[in-house]
Amino acid sequence: MENILLIFICLFLGLMLQRVKQMPAQAYKVLNQFIIYVSLPALALYYIPKIVLGTQLLYPLGVAWIGFGFSFLFFSMLGIWLKWPRKLTGCLIIVSGLGNTSFVGFPVIQALYGEQGLQTAIIVDQPGSFVVMATLGIITAMFFSGNKPDFRTIAMKILIFPPFVAFALASLMNVSKFDFPDVLQLVLQKLGATVTPIALVSVGLQLAIDFKSRHWRFLSLGLFFKLFLTPALFFILYRCFFSAKGLAIDVSIMEAAMAPMITGAILASSYGLKPKLSSMMIGIGIPLSFLTLCFWYWVLTLR
Template sequence: MPSGDLISQLLALFAVLGVGVLLRALGRSGQADAAVLNRLVIDVTTPALIISVLRRSGIGHGAWGAVAASTTALFACALAGVAVARALGLPRAAQGAAGLVGSFSNTGFLGVPVVLALYGQAGGAAGTAILVDSIVTTLMLWTFGVALAARMGAGGDADARGLLRVLLHPNVLSIAAGLALHALPIPLPAWVERALDALGSATPTLVFLALGLSLDLRSLRGRVRPLVAVAAVKLLLAPAVALGAALALRLERPTSEVAVLQSAMPTSMVSVIIAARYGCDGQFAAATAVVTTLGALASLPVVIEALRRLLP
């Protein structure tokens, strides 16, 4: 693992999340403010962060191994999520939601900023995290994830326009721009570099503040047992499978660590939207996202300590 007190860095980010929760509780801010921050992060600061990271470091050595390990965890937990929901007697729509939210991680909105905060831009860790987000979350979510939701729910079939929107998303375009700037390489004016760095460095703080403003604890009522079960799949089984795959593939650090950390992230917020859109249980999906986000407060430090002890 990188040097320094990683737990303190992670707790600092969760302290920012706590500020958001407090502001919401005091009535000073709420969901509308979170939506503004989310849009700012998605359309401005995250693309700037991606370009800044990839222009300097490119994709880390062995990054495709991290994609393989994370994909293994994704499919294992999709099956486990459906199986757990079925064993608990939940209806088919809830089973589909469990498969989605139990497998797809918040790798871009949360995972990349966390990896960047823990590792900085050294060693290609952040670039590897970006590749995992692009392939394992974004591409797989809009293909396999949509197919799973459509089959288990009552929604319509996937269409080509949804995939086209993914390909034209600012984050995807910024990946292409960052890799082009790294490969050519193309020098940027100093003021452009400073602007990209300043915008990108704001991403982790804004992400955790927005999450704090978005958390709605009322969505947890009445479904504690299945929520805890699916959250365990997401927060415990997913990183365990990714760790096993990383060891089997003999991935080196920090590639192996990034694969496990990305799989250990809480539920992807986009998977909640897809669950509702294609007829799965959207309320159950949203409640699971809340539980996994809160549960990550405890599980991520445990995962980090396990990586310290178990990886060669």
């Protein structure tokens, strides 16, 4: 219960800090950098060496890759049929196809499923959501903005990204059955625990809704796809088609139901793919997702 309470308190603090005049306008960027350079690598180095490798990991790993492919097919076909501008199609593919599996996902999964659930969430996020964003996401953004994909730049962005470096090191440790001494593990655990409060305060600082926008129709479609159609796909695929059950399956479906990824929206905006629509999908999608996540958690608890 205290973890759920922490989520809403931190979001509320972020919203309140928007009204503090002394707070720098770009304060959330500093918080995001701390998460990227310290918190997420610490989580990877603490949890991944302890994960038991097996075919069960394919389920969380598939969430981001299959989810993005589903988004690409859905919005590409819809865009051709309805003759949308390329930038609108590209925006919806990226923002609706990438989930907020770390900044919002980690705190929610930890609150609902504890430390064991967080281990699965890390697999969804690091070799999943982040790598998809940094490869397929960038390629898609370049294609729909009219730019030629630069695969060398994409590769370098992945290889020097701190959470990915930590993930690669931690995976090597897992395979070699090596882990840090207990004292260092405790330090990594405490650093990793900063993800929840800092990420949610950062999200609260960024939340904004433009009620006068003309994008509400596309916003509704994008969020319906992300918050309902995507998790429904994985529920049918994992629970019904493969008849798979267990903590890893439930966490995977819950991560598929997360709001759009903040970094994905930034990526779309940076390539000129409907920046206002991207921002609105984050500003409305994140608070709305707390309601839709309750629905999916209820669905998963039905026997």
